[in-house]
Amino acid sequence: MRYPRSFLAAVIVALAACDPPPTGPGTYMAARTLSLEYSSGQMVVFDVENQGDDVVGLPHCDHRIAMALDRRAGGQWIEAYRRSSFCIAVLPSGVVSLHPGEVHRDSVPVMQPGTYRIRLPVEDDLSSLDTNVFTVSAR
DSSP states (O other): OOOOHHHHHHHHHHHHHTSOOOOSGGGTEEEEESOSEEETTOEEEEEEEEOSSSOEEEEEETTEEOEEEEEEETTEEEEEEEEOSOOOTTSOEEEEEEOTTOEEEEEEEOOSOEEEEEEEEOTTOSSEEEOOOEEEEOO
């Protein structure tokens, strides 16, 4: 049986509309620094906001969330620093629970001038959440 082209086109459009929505932490969370420019040695302050409908977990050590600081070098992102969620036994560790609409603020010092971003692991998700790009200049 032959179907008119308009029918086939309508079926293709309808099937394309059924694609699942994008997933990953960028669809339900936001991470941003409080400024786009910092001086070397200054604390880079950043917020992580849960914009979704479910509680999200951010791994931490001593209430400082796990993160990586990436520096732009030669057209690539290179990990410059990593703060782990693994702690020595005397420090508290676990997961900071971020409820819908909540914001968690943290900071990290950056000593070297350059272009950076902060990368955050998200519990139960294999990808990471990146902040905006920011620059650090010499004092």
